[in-house]
Amino acid sequence: MTNPRVSRLRGVALNAPEASASAGFYTEAWGLTQVAAGNGAVYLRGTGPEHHVLSLHDAASRGIRHINFAVQDEVALRALHAHATAKGATVLSAPAPLDQPGGGIGFDMVDPDRRRLRISCAVEQHVDTADAPDRPRKITHLVLNTPQLETMLAFYQDILGFRVSDWSEQQMVFIRCNSDHHSISFNRADHASLNHAAFEMPSVDAEMRGIGRLKSRNCPVRWGVGRHGPGNNVFAYFVEPNGFVVEYTTEVQQIDEQTHEPQVWKRVPHLMDRWGTAGPPSPEMRAAMAGTPDPGVGNK
């Protein structure tokens, strides 16, 4: 019997001192819709079915509050909980109804970089899921900086059931939990932090329209537009009001589980920026992507 697996990335909860005050950026400029608010937090959806893809929480420090993953159903949820517990993972709760907008059943656990992961099923989903011509559908991936890439990779493979899609030399590894080329990527770094969160646009045209909307609001592209090698996705990176890096992306490679062979991509310009339009990220952009050390669990 194969190990239990998470089935998709739902999204991320972020902490920052004035996080909830940045809701206006996300609704007016970024193209999300607010679905709930209260207790110093706001919850935002894309055009896809996920109840919320991003939540912003007022907190003393900046970082990931938790990452939300879905499992198929309650049987899978309980199997994953039992598997993680048996493997010695730090599991913070038993499967139970979640006290959060959208509800659902879930439990929290901790990864080796002390990030809180929330695994859930039966969260309320939206049925009005038509694409908009200039707005994101969902969060399609998170890139996480880590000082222990091999340990993190082993945990996400062995405990959560991720598979390797590709490597960018020994610097980055791209891992998937469904047909999207990557839902998580680890970037070798000095400390654990969020490198960026990527929001999926329905097309290149939608991506360009979104870029135009941000430009008109004095939030220009800070790196891009370009097309990556690993994942083949079109990218444009911005810095949002809390200092986190956010990406519009589209045309993410879809993986055939039966035939895909991971490759090691060389970190050369024509493979990292296939159109040759983006050039390398600026020192300021690299610093924003490095972020500040994430305190992890304990920092509610």
Ligand SMILES: [Fe+2]
């Ligand atoms: Fe990305």
